[in-house]
């Protein structure tokens with residue numbers, strides 16, 4: 239079977255990963271972005287963010303000439319399928335900012351006006367329900383009525399840090415369409431892509447949009463739930479939230495994943511899609527106290543850390559705080575909606591001196607905090623003379639830390655928000671573990 243030619247619009251985490259994996263699978267792939275610097279770097283095999291395996295795979299598909307990058311939308315004409323993967327960030331109101339979507343759509347529709355052969359537009363960007371029906375499909379009405387193109391919604395469920403594996407082995411493929419032709423065309427492409435086709439669910443366009451919101455909001459709910467349990471544990475001596483997660487996770491009706499208590503969820507998706515769902519629910523006259531509670535629990539979770547710091551009597555100017563882990567989770571340099579940003583801002587408001595360490599995310603953190611904090615290349619230098627260490631991510635290098643690694647601190651106050659240290663080794667110190675009750 240001849241493989242379809244692919245174009246991907248918007249080369250961020252999702253778009254670039256999708257483009258590179260398509261090229262790895264032997265599809266002729268065109269990547270388009272409006273960011274000229276990004277395009278130039280990609281042409282030279284350079285990725286502007288960290289995602290495991292991505293840069294190596296990019297270099298390999300560049301050398302096999304399976305992929306090209308451009309800022310010229312006219313080149314889409316040569317492809318059969320266009321994946322739309324531009325960003326859909328949140329506005330302050332919680333609504334989705336559709337400016338990138340609108341600008342990309344205008345360019346795509348202009349180009350496709352002159353295309354004779356059938357074309358499929360696949361919406362991968364996460365959109366609030368009804369956006370495709372109300373905004374995207376009307377843009378292509380003429381081409382659609384002439385049977386020259388279709389639009390389908392095909393939400394992406396990849397997790398940063400394992401993006402390539404997730405695309406190669408998804409738990410499900412959701413295809414939202416309004417007719418059989420568009421859906422069938424995408425299934426035919428997926429048959430070319432996968433040796434063993436994953437489960438495909440065919441639904442309406444709006445159902446597909448809502449599946450994505452529901453998926454991320456449910457994950458957020460699990461985290462806010464276990465954080466609420468952790469906060470109860472915090473008040474009870476000898477009560478262990480991880481044993482509770484383990485036990486309830488063994489119940490198949492609950493499942494073990496996303497039950498790790500911590501400083502709250504961050505990242506570019508969970509907070510955004512939850513607030514998008516809250517905002518959409520209000521708009522349709524059905525405000526949801528449930529989703530608002532999930533969001534409120536997450537917003538107040540960092541306060542737990544400050545309560546512990548207050549108990550440690552270190553919330554006073556001239557005290558030094560070391561923060562280990564700046565990205566929103568381990569194995570990424572992405573700091574979008576990272577809890578570390580909220581913690582550092584609040585610490586600065588208290589007049590505290592801040593030292594930070596992260597082996598990937600320092601460059602991005604500097605863009606926010608400039609010279610207001612100290613950036614450390616080693617864990618050792620970050621801990622030196624510090625009055626309190628806050629561990630915010632469960633990076634492998636932090637998991638390995640032993641009591642002697644903290645010996646250069648001024649005071650051995652440690653707040654292990656992910657409970658990654660071996661607690662037994664920290665007896666008789668001021669070791670605290672958020673969500674575990676206070677260790678002393």
Ligand SMILES: NC(=O)c1ccc[n+]([C@@H]2O[C@H](COP(=O)([O-])OP(=O)(O)OC[C@H]3O[C@@H](n4cnc5c(N)ncnc54)[C@H](O)[C@@H]3O)[C@@H](O)[C@H]2O)c1
Pocket residue numbers: 247248249250251252253270271272273276323324325326338339341342362363364365394395396397398506507
């Ligand atoms: N990041 C994730 O893990 C993830 C996972 C699943 C779904 N999503 C969803 O996928 C979408 C993309 O997310 P992301 O994290 O990859 O975004 P991103 O911000 O990392 O990348 C967006 C890219 O689009 C480009 N762009 C903006 N306007 C454009 C235009 N008019 N034409 C062409 N390119 C344009 C930007 O330059 C940027 O390179 C979002 O809707 C997001 O919610 C993200």
Ligand SMILES: O=c1ccn([C@@H]2O[C@H](COP(=O)(O)OP(=O)(O)O[C@H]3O[C@H](CO)[C@@H](O)[C@H](O)[C@H]3O)[C@@H](O)[C@H]2O)c(=O)[nH]1
Pocket residue numbers: 364394395396397398399454457461495496497498499500501502503504505506507508566567
């Ligand atoms: O048990 C857990 C699991 C996660 N987190 C936190 O939750 C946040 C989000 O983590 P994760 O879901 O792994 O990150 P993303 O890469 O943003 O992936 C989410 O968002 C993507 C964008 O929509 C979706 O495609 C993915 O399916 C969805 O998991 C991070 O701050 C984690 O530290 C916890 O606190 N406890």
